[in-house]
Amino acid sequence: MAYKTRAQFVADDIRHRILSGEFPGGTQLRQDALAADYDVSRIPVREALLTLEAEGLVEFYPHRGAFTTELSVSKIRELFDLRVLLEGHLLRQAIPRMTEPVLHKAGQILLEYDAALDSGSQIDNWSDYNFAFHEALYSPAGLPEAMNLVSQLNTKSDRYIRMQLLYTREIEKAEREHHDLLEFSRQGKADAACELLERHILEACEGIVAVLEGRVQASQTPDTPHLQHQK
Amino acid sequence: MAYKTRAQFVADDIRHRILSGEFPGGTQLRQDALAADYDVSRIPVREALLTLEAEGLVEFYPHRGAFTTELSVSKIRELFDLRVLLEGHLLRQAIPRMTEPVLHKAGQILLEYDAALDSGSQIDNWSDYNFAFHEALYSPAGLPEAMNLVSQLNTKSDRYIRMQLLYTREIEKAEREHHDLLEFSRQGKADAACELLERHILEACEGIVAVLEGRVQASQTPDTPHLQHQK
DNA sequence: TCTTTTTATATTTTATACAATCTTCAAAAA
DNA sequence: TTTTTGAAGATTGTATAAAATATAAAAAGA
Structure with missing residues (x-):
């Protein structure tokens, strides 16, 4: 490889x-x-x-x-619903099998990201950080095929997440939720963690839908405007 | 296309x-x-x-x-667990939205298959029939992405299902369960249907694992032995 | 003028040819 | 004997060129 x-x-x-x-x-x-x-x-x-x-x-x-390809709002909603289903499954399997090294690694990823966030908003690799955190958290479940499906769903919706982060200021909120998620996982509170995860995903989805439907005024000008859209 | x-x-x-x-x-x-x-x-x-x-x-x-590629027993188990999760989700969404034409179409597929089963066991297109039935049943859910994932899981595990059907005589049982599934769906009994679906999938999985682990004596000689296995 | 057919052009798809890499196996060294 | 080295052969990966197909434009007929 x-x-x-x-x-x-x-x-x-x-x-x-x-x-x-x-x-x-x-x-x-x-x-x-x-x-x-x-x-x-x-x-x-x-x-x-x-x-x-x-x-x-x-x-x-x-x-x-x-x-x-281009995704409709209904398809985006469906993708995020599936993420709730699959990631919930993964997290629920992972928490009882959680180990200290895993918790440490996930925490490390969050710290790295916090640092990057302070130094300047590099949205380009936010998706990578985000996925790395979730992947680390789910790893004790030992379910590579499920992880693979989640990764697919992520790839498909990644463009839209990026767009949302560009227009709104939800990164900090997502980051706080990540910390909470990690804390629940450390304490073995599976139900609370899964509930938070569900909210975490669905609210991101609603944010995207709001942007797509133009219900949100840009909090900043996007630095990568849509170029060369040819028919 | x-x-x-x-x-x-x-x-x-x-x-x-x-x-x-x-x-x-x-x-x-x-x-x-x-x-x-x-x-x-x-x-x-x-x-x-x-x-x-x-x-x-x-x-x-x-x-x-x-x-x-070749799947390990643990991967096969994981694939079938994911099928339970996703197909359960689909069926639960589909049943409240069930319509008469859909029920009719699913029933039609079963009849066709019953006929094919009597005339002679053509395992070759059993997978197609099986998938067509499930697809029809889930169609009212209106979740194409979820269907797509289920289709992927099916493709990956198809070889092993085929193998199981070749060695055991579980087709009739699966067919009976299909009829029951349709009946529950007609009556709007979502819980019963989902429970049956879960058993339906997991028992097929265990059958495959049994064959793979050699715990099953062939009920008939397979007509397509593994040829030209080259290293 | 409008519709249909034909021709031309652009682009994709496939074939052929070449380059890069891996595998094999024999010979040499430890 | 076991390990290592290195060339020959085989196979994959890529470039170039030819064939097939779609789109657009032009021409012919009603």
């Missing part, structure tokens, strides 16, 4: 560009242009796009090409 | 060959050989294998090729 093939590299980078908002939903991803961008042939680009299709970020239309 | 590209065709066929047991877990899938098989170049074969990798049926090792 150490070695990275070109197709994998390109896939990672295009994924990043989609999630960062550079390629909004509905953008056609031309193989030629991308191949030129990365100075590779179109074959690894195609393979990268196929990988992203499997992740749900891109959709192929035969002989017409690949387009980035 | 009507048109099928060569890569898609090849992917469909290789998937079938994996699920049917022709390519058991750990088999290396040589691109040359497959390309010759289908009389195409290696490019569509590679793309097909990438698709299957995303489905979890195949795994790529850089510069070493693609191998069919």
Whole structure:
């Protein structure tokens, strides 16, 4: 897994560009242009796009090409409901099996993140931190397939979470909830933890929906406006 | 979606060959050989294998090729637990929204299957029938993403279900439970239906585990023995 | 003028050819 | 005997080129 093939590299980078908002939903991803961008042939680009299709970020239309996907509000709601279901399952299995090293590691991730938060808002890797924390917390459950599904759901909704954080100031709130979550886990309070987790996820969802429906005035100008949206 | 590209065709066929047991877990899938098989170049074969990798049926090792995956007993248990969780969620959402046309369609699928069962055991498309029934039953929930996850879990475990049906005689039992499930759904008995569903899934899981651990004597000789298992 | 057919162009999809990497196996060294 | 080294062969990964298909524009007919 150490070695990275070109197709994998390109896939990672295009994924990043989609999630960062550079390629909004509905953008056609031309193989030629991308191949030129990365100075590779179109074959690894195609393979990268196929990988992203499997992740749900891109959709192929035969002989017409690949387009980035876009999620409706109802789909977003569904994704977050599934996260509640699966992450609740994971957390409930994890808490009785919780160990000190795991608690320590999760706490460490939070501290790192707190520090990054103070130094300046780098939203770019917030998702990574967030996922790393949740992953650490769920790890004692020993359920890799469930983690995999959660990871998929995260990838699909990541763009929208990013957007919400850009427009609102909910990061601090999420961070506080993370600390609480960790505390409940340390104390073995599974019910309280799961209840908090459910709120944590569903309120994030409602925040996103509010932004999508324009019910929120921007608290700051987004630094990555939607560029080159072509039909 | 009507048109099928060569890569898609090849992917469909290789998937079938994996699920049917022709390519058991750990088999290396040589691109040359497959390309010759289908009389195409290696490019569509590679793309097909990438698709299957995303489905979890195949795994790529850089510069070493693609191998069919194999599931451990613990992973199989996890997959079925997740099915319980997700399908339970779907069924619970579906039952209050159940309509007569849906009930009729699900019943129709069962009748078709009953007929096929009498005429002769064609295990090959049992999975399709089974999934079609469950899909129909869950459709009123209106949760396409959840259905998608369930479909993924099914694809991954399909090989093992097939194997179990080959060695044991549990099809009739599953079929009876399907009829009961439909009846509960018709009567709006969500709790009873979900409880039955959970048993239905978990007992199938235990059957598979029993076969894998050799705790079961074959009730019949399998008609598709594991061929060409190459290291 | 409007509709249908034809042609042209752009883009995707696939084939062929080449480069990079891994595996094998024999020979040499410890 | 066991381990290590290194070239030959095999296989994957990528580039380039050709074929197939879709979209748009132009031409023909009503």
